[in-house]
Amino acid sequence: MTALSLPYINPILARLMAGVVGLLIIGTIVGAVLARRATSETGKATVANLNARIRAWWVMVAVFAIAVATGGVGSIILFAAMSFLALREFMTLTQTSRADHGVLLWAFFIFAPIQYVLVWMQWYGLFAILIPVYAFVTLPGRMALSGDTTRFLERSATVQWGLMACVYCVSYAPALLMLVVPDYAGGRTGLLFYLVLIAQLNDVLQYTFGKLFGKRPIAPTVSPNKTWEGFIGGTLTTVAIGTALWWATPFPPLVAAAMSLVITLMGFAGGLTMSAIKRDRGVKDYGTLIEGHGGVLDRVDSLLFAAPVYFHLIRFFYVP
Amino acid sequence: MIERALARLARMIAGASVRWTVPPGAPEVQRVYFGNHTSHLDFILIWSALPPAARVHTRPIAGADYWGRGRMRRYLATKVFHAVLIERAAKSAPSTARESIDAIADAMGSGTSIIVFPEGTRSRDGTLLPFKSGLYHLCQRKPALELVPVYLDNMTRILPKGEVLPVPMLSRVVFGAPLHLEPGEEKPAFLGRMRDALLALRDA
Numbered sequence: 001m002t003a004l005s006l007p008y009i010n011p012i013l014a015r016l017m018a019g020v021v022g023l024l025i026i027g028t029i030v031g032a033v034l035a036r037r038a039t040s041e042t043g044k045a046t047v048a049n050l051n052a053r054i055r056a057w058w059v060m061v062a063v064f065a066i067a068v069a070t071g072g073v074g075s076i077i078l079f080a081a082m083s084f085l086a087l088r089e090f091m092t093l094t095q096t097s098r099a100d101h102g103v104l105l106w107a108f109f110i111f112a113p114i115q116y117v118l119v120w121m122q123w124y125g126l127f128a129i130l131i132p133v134y135a136f137v138t139l140p141g142r143m144a145l146s147g148d149t150t151r152f153l154e155r156s157a158t159v160q161w162g163l164m165a166c167v168y169c170v171s172y173a174p175a176l177l178m179l180v181v182p183d184y185a186g187g188r189t190g191l192l193f194y195l196v197l198i199a200q201l202n203d204v205l206q207y208t209f210g211k212l213f214g215k216r217p218i219a220p221t222v223s224p225n226k227t228w229e230g231f232i233g234g235t236l237t238t239v240a241i242g243t244a245l246w247w248a249t250p251f252p253p254l255v256a257a258a259m260s261l262v263i264t265l266m267g268f269a270g271g272l273t274m275s276a277i278k279r280d281r282g283v284k285d286y287g288t289l290i291e292g293h294g295g296v297l298d299r300v301d302s303l304l305f306a307a308p309v310y311f312h313l314i315r316f317f318y319v320p
Numbered sequence: 321m322i323e324r325a326l327a328r329l330a331r332m333i334a335g336a337s338v339r340w341t342v343p344p345g346a347p348e349v350q351r352v353y354f355g356n357h358t359s360h361l362d363f364i365l366i367w368s369a370l371p372p373a374a375r376v377h378t379r380p381i382a383g384a385d386y387w388g389r390g391r392m393r394r395y396l397a398t399k400v401f402h403a404v405l406i407e408r409a410a411k412s413a414p415s416t417a418r419e420s421i422d423a424i425a426d427a428m429g430s431g432t433s434i435i436v437f438p439e440g441t442r443s444r445d446g447t448l449l450p451f452k453s454g455l456y457h458l459c460q461r462k463p464a465l466e467l468v469p470v471y472l473d474n475m476t477r478i479l480p481k482g483e484v485l486p487v488p489m490l491s492r493v494v495f496g497a498p499l500h501l502e503p504g505e506e507k508p509a510f511l512g513r514m515r516d517a518l519l520a521l522r523d524a
Contacts, residue, residue, distance in 0.1 A: 084488075088335055092490040098445060098480055104487040 012186040012248050016193055017065055024061060027054050046211070060299070064196065068189045072120070072177045075192060079174040080116040085296040087112060087166040093281045094158045099148035103139050103159055111135045112167045119171055122178045131168040136160060165274075165304050166297070172307035179311070181318045184250035194249050195263060195310050198242045199302045202264040203271070206234030223275040226268075235264045250318055259310065266309050267302035274301035323400045327368030330361050334478055335490035338369040341524050342497045345466065347373035350433055351498065354455060355470040356448050356518060357437035359479035361486065366435050366470050367401065369493040380435040381424060383408045408440060421457045428462070435470075438514065446476035448519055451511040459501035459510070467514065469496035471521035494521045 031051040038047045067074035087108065096104060111131060118127040140156040173195060177188040184190065210230025218226050242260025246253040274297060330336075345351075351374075355366055363380035370378055380397075384405040387397035397403040404427040406420040428434060438451040459465055473492035479485075496517055501510060 088489050091487070092335075092474065096477065098476070101477075101480055101483050101487060104489075105485055108487060109485075 010185060010187050010190070012190050013068065013193060016190075016197065016245070016248055020061055020197065024054070024058055027057070068193055071189065072174075075177060075189065076116055076120050076174045079170055080113075082296055082300055083112060083116070083167045083170045084108070086170060086300055087162055089295045089297045090162045090166050091159075093278070093283060094162065095151075096155055096158065097148055097150065099146035100143060100155055100159065102146060103143045103156075106139065106142060107135075107159055107163050107167075111163055115167050115171050116174075119175050119178075124175075124178055127171070127175060127178075131163050135163055139163075169304040169308055170300060172311045173303055176307075176311055176314075179314055179319050181250040181314065182320060186248055186250070190248060191250075191314065194242075194245070195307060196303070197245075198238060198260050198263045199267045199306050201241060202234055202238040202267050203302050205237045206230045206268070209233030209237070219272060222272060222279055226272065226275070231268065235261070235268075238264050250314075259313065262313065263306045263310055266306035270304040270306060271301045274298070274304070323367075326396075326400065327364055330364040331368050333486050333488050334361055334365055334475065335488060336365055336369065336493050337490070338493045338495075339524070340495045341521070342495075344371050344374065344495070345498060347371060347377075348431065349466055350428065350431065350462070350464070351378075351466040351468050352455065352458070353378070353433065353435045353468045353470050353495075354438050354514065354518065355435070355472055357439050357442045358446055358472065358476040358481065359442065359486075361479055362437065362442075362472055362475060363403075363435050364401070365472060365475070365491070365493055369470075369495075374433065377431055378433040378435060379404055379427065381406060381437075383441075404434070417454070418457075421454060421461065424454075424458060425461050438511075442481045443476070444481050448515060451515050453507055453511065455514060456501070456507045456510050463501055463503075465500070466498040467500065468498050469514070469518040469521055470494065471496070471518055471524070473522065494524050496521045496524070 031047070031054050034047045035051060038044045063078065067078035091104060091107075111134075115127065115130055118130060139159055143152070143156050143159070173192060176192045176195065179188065179191060181191070186194075206226070207230065209232075210225060210227050213229040213233060214225070214227035216228045217224050218228055218231060239257055239260045242263070243253055243257040246256035249256050249259070251259055353366055353370075355362060363382065367375060367378060367380060380401055380403045382397050382403040382405055384407050387393050387403060388405050397405060404424055406423055407416050424434065436455065438455045439449040440452040440454075441449070443449050455467070459467070471492075471494040473494065474489060475491055478487055478489050478491055499514065499517055505513075
């Protein structure tokens with residue numbers, strides 16, 4: 001339970017950041033060239049969306065870089081804010097009833113803040129069970145007290161699921177700061193940076209390969225944009241980059257490859273799951289906050305399932 | 321100053337995105353913005369969603385029985401948002417209703433726009449209640465008024481009637497095309513048309 005120190009930057013982080021900025025510069029140039037070349041209406045729309053995404057990436061990278069550079073506190077505040085925004089987008093789309101007001105207040109103002117206080121305190125024992133155990137056993141009782149039994153199981157499951165996905169899973173990203181891997185020069189923020197980099201790179205590459213070569217959709221009823229071509233091309237490229245960046249991790253090259261593969265697969269699963277929920281509720285994006293990207297939840301969906309698995313793999317194999 | 325900060329706060333709490341189905345008209349035209357009423361944040365939300373030029377001369381109409389009671393509420397309603405406080409017609413005699421319309425018409429003068437909730441009270445479950453007739457009587461006195469429907473989406477869930485703390489989910493403020501009282505239009509037909517125009521924005 002030691003408090004985190006700031007500021008926090010090291011040579012490995014600096015090199016990773018320089019690499020990301022380099023990628024963005026290349027992306028911006030490619031976007032500008034494409035904007036000149038696009039002739040058809042659909043082509044122009046695609047390029048406009050691409051350039052909006054790239055602009056938003058600059059902002060997101062800047063915010064993330066500042067958060068990481070300030071060490072623990074900055075990252076925790078950033079992910080707490082993302083959890084809050086994701087949870088509000090999620091709850092907006094679900095069908096809770098008038099009687100659920102109290103339970104929702106608990107979710108937003110008690111469980112979500114406490115979860116991040118626990119991350120800050122580095123109190124792993126309670127952090128890992130607060131929502132799966134304590135929220136799980138208290139929220140349905142509170143909901144039953146309100147007296148409305150219509151779709152009861154669905155409503156209580158919805159609030160629990162929202163908390164698990166948007167708060168519990170997302171909080172695993174800054175929780176990486178708890179893990180001290182011996183003899184690793186990247187420090188605690190290095191692990192976090194690697195996770196976010198690989199997960200987001202995978203999103204971008206699957207999108208790019210899908211746009212370029214996509215033909216056969218993987219799950220057409222869920223998301224017509226996710227194709228086998230995009231999935232395979234994106235995954236292979238991401239794993240290749242993730243392996244090449246092994247020097248930025250505590251892992252040897254082969255393990256770095258395996259970790260990247262886990263992050264990409266869990267990222268894909270997270271994205272597909274959130275798409276299925278959106279599809280069921282009849283919307284395309286969760287929100288309008290980030291230009292070209294939809295809502296916050298559309299951007300963090302690839303981290304939802306990847307962060308906890310990545311965390312526990314490192315904790316199991318690398319933290320004594 | 322204070323009203324801007326509060327308006328911004330209300331919009332943050334309610335995560336409000338604003339949509340105009342037609343571009344907002346010239347700010348100096350006198351309008352009645354009429355919306356569906358489900359929460360205490362409603363008038364602040366509509367007010368904050370207006371273009372700044374229109375905002376400065378737009379006043380909400382609020383029930384004196386609620387907003388006139390208690391120092392804090394009274395201060396917020398009259399000093400901060402310059403609300404016109406009226407006695408609610410449902411609970412009082414027809415003569416009071418007429419006085420209320422007089423009070424509103426006086427307060428509007430020749431340049432002030434207003435925000436009203438023609439249901440007269442907050443809806444408990446979000447369904448749109450029947451409209452009170454005040455809107456009709458006001459338009460008879462001032463036929464040139466532009467009537468702008470404003471649909472507030474999801475406020476029932478954010479701050480339902482009877483709750484004190486809002487759940488910070490996302491909401492939408494949708495402005496519709498301006499309408500007028502047609503010459504010779506009867507009261508039920510007019511109120512029905514206004515209600516339909518507001519309902520149509522729900523799916524816009």
